Amino acid sequence: MLSGVEILWAPLAPLDVVLVQGLAGVASLVIAALLVAMGVLSWCQPHLRSVLGVVTVVLSLASFLTSNLGGFLVGMVLGLVGGSLVFGWTPRVVSAAVLVLLAAAVAVPPVCAAPAVATAAGPVAFSAASMAMTGLAYGGVVEVPTASGPVRALRFTMDTLTIDRTRLVAPGLSLRNPRGAATLTGGVELYTTSISGLLFGAIPVLFTPRLPPPFIPPSARFTLARATIWFLRADHAHLPTLREAAT
Numbered sequence: 001m002l003s004g005v006e007i008l009w010a011p012l013a014p015l016d017v018v019l020v021q022g023l024a025g026v027a028s029l030v031i032a033a034l035l036v037a038m039g040v041l042s043w044c045q046p047h048l049r050s051v052l053g054v055v056t057v058v059l060s061l062a063s064f065l066t067s068n069l070g071g072f073l074v075g076m077v078l079g080l081v082g083g084s085l086v087f088g089w090t091p092r093v094v095s096a097a098v099l100v101l102l103a104a105a106v107a108v109p110p111v112c113a114a115p116a117v118a119t120a121a122g123p124v125a126f127s128a129a130s131m132a133m134t135g136l137a138y139g140g141v142v143e144v145p146t147a148s149g150p151v152r153a154l155r156f157t158m159d160t161l162t163i164d165r166t167r168l169v170a171p172g173l174s175l176r177n178p179r180g181a182a183t184l185t186g187g188v189e190l191y192t193t194s195i196s197g198l199l200f201g202a203i204p205v206l207f208t209p210r211l212p213p214p215f216i217p218p219s220a221r222f223t224l225a226r227a228t229i230w231f232l233r234a235d236h237a238h239l240p241t242l243r244e245a246a247t
Contacts, residue, residue, distance in 0.1 A: 001035070003075045004035030004039070004075070009071070042056075051214075053086035063079065123228050124230075126229050127166070127167045128225045129223065130221065131223075132161075132220075134158060134159050134219050135158050135160065139156065140154075142155045144230050153209065154191070156216075158188045159188065161184040164181045174245045184234035186235030189233045191229070191230045198224055199220060200221055
């Protein structure tokens with residue numbers, strides 16, 4: 001942003017210090033405005049930092065030819081340094097408030113024995129024929145505490161989550177909803193280390209903490225969905241044909 005302000009100053013300065021006006025000064029104004037915009041966007045949309053950093057560096061180099069030698073070199077250098085920092089910056093990791101491993105405490109009544117509790121000791125592998133979300137919001141990359149140490153995961157919140165022909169597999173436990181759609185409503189939270197599928201049934205996508213989503217619509221639908229889930233909660237869940245198998 002400082003680079004854009006400095007480059008903008010040169011065309012508006014007295015004529016005795018202007019070296020190269022450049023395309024009647026229009027290029028200087030455009031380059032300066034775009035550099036300021038890159039700075040603002042890097043704050044508002046940090047998950048786009050890689051693209052914004054590269055664009056900032058390219059604009060800074062272009063300013064040397066179009067904007068008074070890059071604002072007398074000062075603006076160009078500020079832009080190169082700022083763009084490089086944006087490209088290399090990693091957002092602060094935020095700790096998740098709670099971790100409740102999906103299916104971590106499921107009552108499993110053994111044959112001819114008292115009821116026992118089986119505890120899943122790892123992430124849950126999720127698959128579904130389709131997965132629809134409404135009121136969807138992306139909460140960034142967070143750090144989820146686990147028994148083996150913190151795990152970086154993508155955080156999503158939504159109003160409703162509807163999944164068709166669901167299968168959840170954890171160590172020693174398998175849950176299936178083979179027919180009909182399972183629906184989760186109210187304060188749905190999802191923490192996942194990977195999620196893939198066909199977005200809107202046509203666009204293949206893969207999201208991980210290293211490849212976060214650049215944009216999330218308020219409503220989305222995945223087909224052939226796959227995910228690795230560390231935490232999933234909702235106020236209400238309706239699973240019409242739940243089947244459980246434990247080992």
